[in-house]
Amino acid sequence: MGSLDIAGFEAAARARLADDVWGYIQGGSGSESALRANREALERLRVRPRFLVDVSACDPSTSVLGLPLATPLGIAPMAYHRLAHPEGEVATAEAAGASGTLLTVSMFASRTLEDIAAAAAGSPLWLQLYWLRERAAVVELADRAAAAGFSALVLTVDAPKVARRPRDSRSGFTVPEGIGAVNLPSSLTASAHRHSEGASSIERHSREQFDPGITWADLAWLRERTSLPLLIKGILTAEDAELAVAHGASGVVVSNHGGRQLDCAVASADALPEIVDAVGGRCPVVVDGGIRHGSDVLKVLALGADLALIGRPVLWGLAQGGAAGVAELLELLRAELTEAMVLSGCPLTSDINRSFITAG
Ligand SMILES: Cc1cc2nc3c(=O)[nH]c(=O)nc-3n(C[C@H](O)[C@H](O)[C@H](O)COP(=O)(O)O)c2cc1C
Ligand SMILES: CCCCC(=O)C(=O)O
Numbered sequence: 001m002g003s004l005d006i007a008g009f010e011a012a013a014r015a016r017l018a019d020d021v022w023g024y025i026q027g028g029s030g031s032e033s034a035l036r037a038n039r040e041a042l043e044r045l046r047v048r049p050r051f052l053v054d055v056s057a058c059d060p061s062t063s064v065l066g067l068p069l070a071t072p073l074g075i076a077p078m079a080y081h082r083l084a085h086p087e088g089e090v091a092t093a094e095a096a097g098a099s100g101t102l103l104t105v106s107m108f109a110s111r112t113l114e115d116i117a118a119a120a121a122g123s124p125l126w127l128q129l130y131w132l133r134e135r136a137a138v139v140e141l142a143d144r145a146a147a148a149g150f151s152a153l154v155l156t157v158d159a160p161k162v163a164r165r166p167r168d169s170r171s172g173f174t175v176p177e178g179i180g181a182v183n184l185p186s187s188l189t190a191s192a193h194r195h196s197e198g199a200s201s202i203e204r205h206s207r208e209q210f211d212p213g214i215t216w217a218d219l220a221w222l223r224e225r226t227s228l229p230l231l232i233k234g235i236l237t238a239e240d241a242e243l244a245v246a247h248g249a250s251g252v253v254v255s256n257h258g259g260r261q262l263d264c265a266v267a268s269a270d271a272l273p274e275i276v277d278a279v280g281g282r283c284p285v286v287v288d289g290g291i292r293h294g295s296d297v298l299k300v301l302a303l304g305a306d307l308a309l310i311g312r313p314v315l316w317g318l319a320q321g322g323a324a325g326v327a328e329l330l331e332l333l334r335a336e337l338t339e340a341m342v343l344s345g346c347p348l349t350s351d352i353n354r355s356f357i358t359a360g
Contacts, residue, residue, distance in 0.1 A: 003320075006292050006313055009329055013084070013316035021083050023167035024202070025315050028259035030164065034267070035259025038290030041267035045299045046358050050345035058342050060334065062349045064284050064307050065229055065250060067102065067124045067151060071334050072349050073297050074102030076258075076288045076309035077128030077154065077233075079202075082110035082179040084319040090119045092318060095326035097123035099334070104128050104154055104309065107141065108181040117148040128154040128233065131218070133211045134188055141183055142226040153226060154253060155219075158234025158261045160212035161203065165260065168200035175201060219247045231286065234261070236271045238278035241285075251284040258289055258311050269300060276304030294336025301349060302357040 003009050014022060028035030062072045075096055082088035089103075089111040096103040097120040104126040105116055117125060127145040132138050142153055167173075174195040181189045192205040223230055229250035234257060235241050241252050254272050256265040268289035276285050287300050288309035297308045310333070317329035346352045 003328070003332070006316075006329070006332070009313060009316040009320055009325070013319035016319045017084065020168075020171035020173050023171050024165075024173050025083070025312055027165050027167035028263065029261060030166070030263030032259060032263070034256045034261075034263050034265045037265075037267035038256065038259055038269065039292070041269035042290050042292075042296050042299060044359055045269065045303075047295070047298065047302070047340075047344050048356055048358050049343060050356075053345035053347065055342045055345060055347050058338050058347045060337050060341060060349060062306070064102070064286070065152060068100070069102055069124065069307070070100035071297075071337060072301055072305075072307050073291070073294075073330075073333055073337065074286075074307055074309045075104055075314050076255075076311040077104040077106040077126075077156070078311055078315060079106045079108035079181070080110045080175060080179055081315065081318060083176075084315040085322045085325075087111075087322055088179075088318075089116045091323040092314060092326050093117075093119035093123075093125070094121075094323040095317075095330060097121040098323075098327060099123075099330050101330055102126065102307070105150070107183070109183055110179050111182065113141075113144050113148045113150070113183055117150070122149075125150045126152045126154050126231070128156055130156055130159060130206075130209075131211045131214045131222075132188065132209050134185075134209070135211075135221075137184055137188060138222070139225045142222075142228065144183070146226065146228055150228065152229045152231060152250065154231045154233045155222065156233045156257075158236075158255065158257050159206065159210065161210055162200070162206035163261045163263070164203065165200060168202060169198060172197050173200050173202060175205075216243050216247050219249070223248050231284075233286075235275060236266055236268070238274040241275045241279045245279050245283055249283065251286060252279060253309070254285060254287040254305070255289055255309075269303065272300060272303045272305060280304045294333050294338070295340040297333070297337045298340045298344065298346070298352060299357060301352040302354055304354065
């Protein structure tokens with residue numbers, strides 16, 4: 001406990017997790033070039049600070065889709081939090097709820113939506129969905145989320161299948177029995193637990209269950225069956241952002257899936273400006289990928305994002321200390337963001353704009 005920066009959380013988690021689980025969490029697809037590109041893009045951006053601005057009161061709060069948020073930093077959807085800690089998503093939700101941080105729950109969460117909602121204690125929750133061949137299961141989950149008080153759905157579109165991820169193929173990564181996607185019928189999840197030497201069970205599971213045939217025209221089908229706003233996650237071009245809005249999306253998540261899908265994909269921070277120029281102001285633009293410091297949040301807000309999501313580090317915090325570890329991580333990032341705002345002359349998140357950024 002008491003890590004001074006995010007590297008301390010990463011090291012603590014590495015020491016606690018088994019090699020195959022660590023490989024699944026940390027890994028990317030292919031040569032992991034999209035994974036590296038996310039960090040490189042953020043490192044390249046530098047801030048142009050302004051001084052002699054009154055920063056005696058600095059407030060990092062914001063709101064997205066009418067939801068008040070303590071900071072413009074939320075938690076990205078990640079499958080199976082119980083891989084990192086026995087309490088899984090309930091511990092994550094407890095920490096998120098205590099600090100008013102938005103939590104996006106994966107369709108492959110390892111605790112029930114209802115238990116997660118109880119732990120979040122009224123703090124905002126979104127539910128992420130993949131489009132399964134078994135459409136009825138998707139709609140049933142959306143209904144349960146609405147009943148449990150979730151406020152939006154996030155449809156991930158960058159995964160017609162889970163990509164080839166060499167670390168998982170090498171380890172033969174298999175979701176352990178006893179940790180499961182408990183919100184889905186077991187008939188749809190069994191193959192994630194079936195081990196084969198030299199192959200990833202997650203990849204095979206996705207080939208069996210995800211529907212690779214859906215198109216923009218199918219979005220209307222889902223929207224007709226839920227009253228919740230629908231965001232589209234995995235957008236990397238202005239063209240697709242426009243299509244998302246034209247098909248009724250309430251927001252977009254700019255993401256290359258943390259470098260876990262198309263290995264040669266553009267970095268999310270590099271894709272962000274064209275997407276903001278296309279749909280910013282018409283709907284919230286959320287971004288994830290490689291956010292590792294509060295100042296990274298300042299940078300993506302300067303490029304026009306409304307909200308940044310953080311992925312892997314949350315699992316590091318969870319592995320380190322359950323709810324307390326996640327709470328500590330969120331507090332570190334909040335403190336770093338607040339300091340970055342003070343030192344660059346932005347007392348409010350609404351003060352942060354493109355004039356604060358330069359590309360190296
Ligand atoms: C272990 C793990 C599991 C993930 N599971 C999901 C998922 O179920 N649904 C989804 O849309 N994205 C999933 N993602 C992608 C994240 O939502 C997010 O796009 C990415 O991790 C952000 O990058 P970062 O980890 O560099 O912060 C997962 C990522 C990781 C690392
Ligand atoms: C079938 C679970 C997929 C989880 C996921 O999106 C990821 O590992 O990146």
